[in-house]
Amino acid sequence: MNNKLTKVSLAAAIAAASFGIGQAQAADYNFTFAHVLIEETPNGQAALRFKEEVEEKSDGRISIEVLPAAQVGGDVEIIEQIQMGLVDIGIPPTATLGNFEPRMQILDLPFLLPDYDTMVKVLDGDVGREILDTLDDDNMYGVNFWGAGFRHITNNIRPVETPEDLAEVRMRTMQAPIIISTYENLGANATAMAFTEVYNGLQQGVVEGQENPLANIYTMRFYEVQDYLSLTNHAYHAYAAVINQNSWDSLPEDLQQVMVEAFDNGRDASRELTLQDEGRILEEIESEIAINEITDEARAAFIEASMPVHDEYTEIVTPELLHKVYDEVGIEY
Numbered sequence: 001m002n003n004k005l006t007k008v009s010l011a012a013a014i015a016a017a018s019f020g021i022g023q024a025q026a027a028d029y030n031f032t033f034a035h036v037l038i039e040e041t042p043n044g045q046a047a048l049r050f051k052e053e054v055e056e057k058s059d060g061r062i063s064i065e066v067l068p069a070a071q072v073g074g075d076v077e078i079i080e081q082i083q084m085g086l087v088d089i090g091i092p093p094t095a096t097l098g099n100f101e102p103r104m105q106i107l108d109l110p111f112l113l114p115d116y117d118t119m120v121k122v123l124d125g126d127v128g129r130e131i132l133d134t135l136d137d138d139n140m141y142g143v144n145f146w147g148a149g150f151r152h153i154t155n156n157i158r159p160v161e162t163p164e165d166l167a168e169v170r171m172r173t174m175q176a177p178i179i180i181s182t183y184e185n186l187g188a189n190a191t192a193m194a195f196t197e198v199y200n201g202l203q204q205g206v207v208e209g210q211e212n213p214l215a216n217i218y219t220m221r222f223y224e225v226q227d228y229l230s231l232t233n234h235a236y237h238a239y240a241a242v243i244n245q246n247s248w249d250s251l252p253e254d255l256q257q258v259m260v261e262a263f264d265n266g267r268d269a270s271r272e273l274t275l276q277d278e279g280r281i282l283e284e285i286e287s288e289i290a291i292n293e294i295t296d297e298a299r300a301a302f303i304e305a306s307m308p309v310h311d312e313y314t315e316i317v318t319p320e321l322l323h324k325v326y327d328e329v330g331i332e333y
Contacts, residue, residue, distance in 0.1 A: 027055075027063035029255070031088035031247060034078045036070040036195050041219045042273030043091060043146055043239060044068055050266035057258045062251075064089070074194040076175055079242075083139045088247040091146050091239035095176035103134040104240065105178040106317040106325060107145075110306035111299075113236045113329060116275075119147070122328050123238060130321065132240065141248040143241045143263045146270040148213040149278060150233040154222055155209025156202075159292045160230035163187070163305040172198050172207040179211075182309050186302075195220075202226060213237045215274055218281045223289040231293045234302065241267065 033051065037044045051064040072081060075096040081087040083100075098105030106112075113119045122128055123145040132142030153160050157169050167187040173179040175192045183190040191207050195216075201207045202225040210222060211234075217223060241263050251259065282291065294302070314322055326333050 026060060028061045029247075029251060030063045030065070031243075032065050032067055033089040034067040034072050034081065034087045035091050036068075036075055036078070037216075038069050038219055041148070041215050042277060043148055043215075043270045045273055046146065046266045046270035047091070049269050050262050053262040053265060054258060057262065058255055062255060062258070070194075070196045074175075074196065079140075082242060082244050085244050085246055087244070089241070089243045091241050093174060093176070094145075094238045094240050095174050095179050097135070097240055097242075098176055098178060100138050101134050102316045103318060103321060104131065105176070105313060106131060106321060107238050108176065108178050108182075108235055109310050109313060109317075110182045110234050111303045112310075112325065112331075118329050119236045119238075120271075122325060123147075123236075125328070127321075127324050127328055130324070135240070135242060136245075139245045140242040141245050143243060143260065144267050146239040146241055146267045147274070148215050148237045148239065148270070149274045151211045151213050151235050151237050152217070153209060153211050153230045153232050153234070154217060154226040154228060154289070155230075156225075156227045157208055159228045159290065160232065161292060161294055162298050163302055170206075170208040172201055172210040178309070178313060181312060182306065185308050186305055198222065199225060213274070214278045214281045218277070218285065223285045226289055229285070229289045229291045231291065232302070234306075239270075 033047060035043070035047060039045065039048065047066050047068065051066050054062050054064050072078065072087060075092040076099060078087060078090045079092050079097060079100055082090050094104050095108040098108070107123070113122060128145060132144070135142045155169050155171070158165055160166060163186050166183065169188045171183045171188040171190050172193045173183060173190050175194070180190040180192060188209075193201055193207065198207075198210055199220055199222060202210065202222060209226070212220075212222065217229070223229065248256070323333055
């Protein structure tokens, strides 16, 4: 593990966080749901709705203890804990899951999903199910895809209006090879950094820019320490809802159905809340940070500049899977 918690101390930390939950003592199945987001985010709220629905629809047979805000570590650590059974449920970004299952990175190829409707068609359809099934060998069952909206770029150097504007900018990225490769191909200096460290990294000048959906930019207050927000919509920030395979297999079929329905409702809530928030967020921060949109001509240049990343990762995500996504989104190959 990347952090220094042992299995024993980590289990104790989770137990301490769960202490005092009366229903957990009476439930047949006690599950922990860990994520790095603060509860005010759309996905943080969706996680709480998921918990409430599961506990209600299972008649208390399942108890869910939600552990937000990286209480037990960052996304990489949470994935490791899910694999070991120390945490049961998580919603890690697909790009970070790519450290464990390389094919999961396919959804983080730059400019792959052009709009919201196409994203829904791909993620909720047969291709999305095939992508989730790649986790079968990693002791995780992939249920569906939640999400926080399309990612955008903020920085302190200049407005990003063309690919050339990213030259030499020190960009914070997730701990994900495909994201690092994307920014290196665009001429930036990419630095992997845990989500919880980004604000301080920007404030102290360790990094000069970052990418995130609007919900994360707002709730983490990155606009306070950044000068420019460029609405690039370059990748959908998908979270894969995953559960430890043994935890999933321990449930009888009727309770698995309860969980699936709650996961689907959580997914829908995460997306709906995100869409509701985005217009409000832009209005609230427009006096704090300069906001620009990229032109159609510039978007075409970004897409062309990003294709080497697609080529680099074709064999990693497999040509077969990539071509299925291309067929869904209308990219020729």
